[in-house]
Amino acid sequence: MEACGLICEKFAKLLSPSDVSSDEMSIPPEFCFKYDDRMALAFNLILRTGYRLPVRFNPDKGTLDGLLPLYRDLGLNGGELLVLEYYGRFDMNLYVIGTNSSEIDYPHMVHDLQTCKPLKVTLANGGWRFTIYVDLGAEFDDEIDLPQEFMDVSATGFPLWARMILSNGKVFIGTYDRDRQLVEIVFPGTPTSNGERGYGFEIPVHHSHMLKFCHGVDISREYKDLCNVWGRRNYINVYSGESAWRLQVRKRSDWKRTTIHDGWLEFRESLGLQVGATLVFHCAKESCYHFSVTVIKQEPDDI
Structure with missing residues (x-):
C-alpha cells in the first residue's frame, strides 16, 4: 500500500x-x-x-x-x-x-x-x-x-x-x-504514473508569490493547452515524496490566464519555497489532474 x-x-x-x-x-x-x-x-x-x-x-x-x-x-x-x-x-x-x-x-x-x-x-x-x-x-x-x-x-x-x-x-x-x-x-497502487511523461508546466517563484495574502499564482500562457483542459475552475493533485496537496486552478476574470488559487499558501509553506526557485510539475501520461513536483533552487551565484 x-x-x-x-x-x-x-x-x-x-x-x-x-x-x-x-x-x-x-x-x-x-x-x-x-x-x-x-x-x-x-x-x-x-x-x-x-x-x-x-x-x-x-x-x-x-x-x-x-x-x-x-x-x-x-x-x-x-x-x-x-x-x-x-x-x-x-x-x-x-x-x-x-x-x-x-x-x-x-x-x-x-x-x-x-x-x-x-x-x-x-x-x-x-x-x-x-x-x-x-x-x-x-x-x-x-x-x-x-x-x-x-x-x-x-x-x-x-x-x-x-x-x-x-x-x-x-x-x-x-x-x-x-x-x-x-x-x-x-x-x-499510486496516483501518478511512472511511465512516459505527458503534460507539465513550470512556475518561477517571485516575491508576489510569497506575500501573506497572495491572490493567485499565474501559470504562463505557454501552457494554455493544458490550462484549457481544466476549464474555468478545477482542482489538481500535486505529489512530492509522501506528501500531497490539492490546488485549485481557475481562470482569471479576463479569461486570459489560469492561476493557482486555493491551497497555494499551505503548499508553499510545506515545501519551504524561496524567491528564485522554480517549480517543475510533471504530469502523469493519462491524467492532467495528477502531478509530481520538483523544486529547483536558485544557485547562490545566480542570486
Missing part, C-alpha cells in the same frame, strides 16, 4: 434532528487545534451549486454559527452527513450526503443574498460522493457494496479500475464488478 500524503483537510458532521434546529455546529477539537489560528472569523461554506452560506467561526467555543438557513434551504431533517473541505484559505467546500449514503440532489438555488444563477451539478463536473460506514473493531471485507442511489447516477460511467485515496494519504486500487455493483480492493 502506497502513501501519497494528505490531499486536503476534511471533517464531517452527522446531523441529528436537534442539530438542524440549531444555528451553530461544533467543529472537531483536533481540527480547531490545528487550524484555528488560520481560519477567518467570517467566511463562506460553498456548495457545488455555487450556493454560498456566510458563517462565523467562534474560536472560543469551537463552533460555526449561521447554519439554520442552510438546513432550511436544503430541507435537511437529520440523519444527513455534512462533509467540509478546507484548503488553508478562507472558505470551505461543503458536500451533503443523504440518509441513503449518496450525495444529495442539491436544490437548484443560491443563497438569498446572492444575485447570480446557480451552477448545474453533474457527475462530469466534480464527480459524485457516497459513504460506507464501518464499525470500529469490526472485521472489514475487501468488497464494498455501492449505494443504489449512487449507482443510479454513476453506473454507466464508473471505471473498471478505481483509485481510492484515504484522508491520511494511503492509496488503494480496486476493481468494479458491474454485475454485482461492488468494488473490490485488489492491490496497492
Whole structure:
C-alpha cells in the first residue's frame, strides 16, 4: 500500500434532528487545534451549486454559527452527513450526503443574498460522493457494496479500475464488478504514473508569490493547452515524496490566464519555497489532474 500524503483537510458532521434546529455546529477539537489560528472569523461554506452560506467561526467555543438557513434551504431533517473541505484559505467546500449514503440532489438555488444563477451539478463536473460506514473493531471485507442511489447516477460511467485515496494519504486500487455493483480492493497502487511523461508546466517563484495574502499564482500562457483542459475552475493533485496537496486552478476574470488559487499558501509553506526557485510539475501520461513536483533552487551565484 502506497502513501501519497494528505490531499486536503476534511471533517464531517452527522446531523441529528436537534442539530438542524440549531444555528451553530461544533467543529472537531483536533481540527480547531490545528487550524484555528488560520481560519477567518467570517467566511463562506460553498456548495457545488455555487450556493454560498456566510458563517462565523467562534474560536472560543469551537463552533460555526449561521447554519439554520442552510438546513432550511436544503430541507435537511437529520440523519444527513455534512462533509467540509478546507484548503488553508478562507472558505470551505461543503458536500451533503443523504440518509441513503449518496450525495444529495442539491436544490437548484443560491443563497438569498446572492444575485447570480446557480451552477448545474453533474457527475462530469466534480464527480459524485457516497459513504460506507464501518464499525470500529469490526472485521472489514475487501468488497464494498455501492449505494443504489449512487449507482443510479454513476453506473454507466464508473471505471473498471478505481483509485481510492484515504484522508491520511494511503492509496488503494480496486476493481468494479458491474454485475454485482461492488468494488473490490485488489492491490496497492499510486496516483501518478511512472511511465512516459505527458503534460507539465513550470512556475518561477517571485516575491508576489510569497506575500501573506497572495491572490493567485499565474501559470504562463505557454501552457494554455493544458490550462484549457481544466476549464474555468478545477482542482489538481500535486505529489512530492509522501506528501500531497490539492490546488485549485481557475481562470482569471479576463479569461486570459489560469492561476493557482486555493491551497497555494499551505503548499508553499510545506515545501519551504524561496524567491528564485522554480517549480517543475510533471504530469502523469493519462491524467492532467495528477502531478509530481520538483523544486529547483536558485544557485547562490545566480542570486
